[in-house]
Amino acid sequence: MISRLLLALALFWGFSACHADGRTLPCAYRFDATAYTGEGSKTTQDTQRVLSQPQWQYRAPWFARRMDADHLVTNGATAEVTEHEIAYARQAGLACWVFFLAGDNSMLNTALELYQQSPHKEDMPWAMGLQPTNYSPQTWDAHLAQWVGQMQQANYFKVLDGRPLVVFLGGHYERNYGGQPGWAAAVQRLREAAKAAGLKNPYVVALGGSARNADDYARAAGADAISSYNPIIVPGVGAAYETEDKAVRQFWQSMSDNPSHLQAIPTALTGWDGRALKHDTPDFYKSANSAAARPDYITSPTPAQLTAHLQAAADYARAHRDSDPAGLVFIYAWNEYAEAGSVLSPSYDPAAPSKPDARYIGAAAQVRW
Numbered sequence: 001m002i003s004r005l006l007l008a009l010a011l012f013w014g015f016s017a018c019h020a021d022g023r024t025l026p027c028a029y030r031f032d033a034t035a036y037t038g039e040g041s042k043t044t045q046d047t048q049r050v051l052s053q054p055q056w057q058y059r060a061p062w063f064a065r066r067m068d069a070d071h072l073v074t075n076g077a078t079a080e081v082t083e084h085e086i087a088y089a090r091q092a093g094l095a096c097w098v099f100f101l102a103g104d105n106s107m108l109n110t111a112l113e114l115y116q117q118s119p120h121k122e123d124m125p126w127a128m129g130l131q132p133t134n135y136s137p138q139t140w141d142a143h144l145a146q147w148v149g150q151m152q153q154a155n156y157f158k159v160l161d162g163r164p165l166v167v168f169l170g171g172h173y174e175r176n177y178g179g180q181p182g183w184a185a186a187v188q189r190l191r192e193a194a195k196a197a198g199l200k201n202p203y204v205v206a207l208g209g210s211a212r213n214a215d216d217y218a219r220a221a222g223a224d225a226i227s228s229y230n231p232i233i234v235p236g237v238g239a240a241y242e243t244e245d246k247a248v249r250q251f252w253q254s255m256s257d258n259p260s261h262l263q264a265i266p267t268a269l270t271g272w273d274g275r276a277l278k279h280d281t282p283d284f285y286k287s288a289n290s291a292a293a294r295p296d297y298i299t300s301p302t303p304a305q306l307t308a309h310l311q312a313a314a315d316y317a318r319a320h321r322d323s324d325p326a327g328l329v330f331i332y333a334w335n336e337y338a339e340a341g342s343v344l345s346p347s348y349d350p351a352a353p354s355k356p357d358a359r360y361i362g363a364a365a366q367v368r369w
Helices: 002-016 042-051 054-059 079-092 106-117 137-151 173-177 180-196 211-221 241-256 303-319 359-365
Strands: 025-030 065-068 071-073 096-100 126-130 163-169 203-207 225-227 237-239 267-269 328-332
Touching (some): 025 303, 079 106, 096 163, 137 173, 173 180, 211 241, 237 241, 241 267, 241 303, 267 303, 303 328, 303 359
Parallel strands (some): 096 126, 126 163, 163 203, 267 328
């Protein structure tokens, strides 16, 4: 069944990839801690418990299995799930996934490991997202050979004539590295290690919650560009998606107008709704600024609204090649099931458990990337 699906999607991709030179490069963020770490994982079990509540089951992953009315099993750490997700991502027209690495926590890297074992991994390239607070200067340097080896893979995503894409989830990392010069030196060692291995200079993007702090993070690291993980969230309890859409479009312009005139990449938003996390909050979300702690959420987009929003992001990137020369578009998110609510990856349909709800995949497939 999987092979037939992949063949059909390969035919689709062969057609959809025949765009003019102005094609943009949509890359979706993956957050794999909540449903891809194995049935014995606490993060999977916690999210499974939250999304098993009947009112939130429609937000569970497409591979969820119903055990009874209020118990879903949401284990995506299998080769079969991986193959289907590669096929779905291709159908959506994605150019890559951004996997956020979890240091030496192998359980949180399970999805990436399964992806790397897939015979179809080259069909959906990947780029690494790093959270430098997971490292010290010593452990950072200990990982350089591993990261460079990953950048050398045929399925590693590269932009601007061969530069490996590397994404930093924003923050004041200099405190971990003995100050800003120490942090900038660590990033430079990553660049030099890549170039010493015959790679081109990595294209480093720093993510922040506003143009000002993304600019600060990027300058501290010597990054090439700025962007955001999830862009601005309009305040309000049940804010309309069309209101959020307008705010995000304005946010893209503010990022392009950053104080240091750094290159800027738009991030499209599929959703933001942490209500399922509020009454039984998993440990992972017990922070002051998490979706569980914030009262605001936005309504889920219709497929047509999501198509229009993604199209606007692609059009923005295409029209701003001066500030986004790679034509990148980031998408929050592929699989933030608990936090975003509405994600690009298919979801579980309680009314038809054997048929994933892939409407947002179809919505993305309509975009002229």
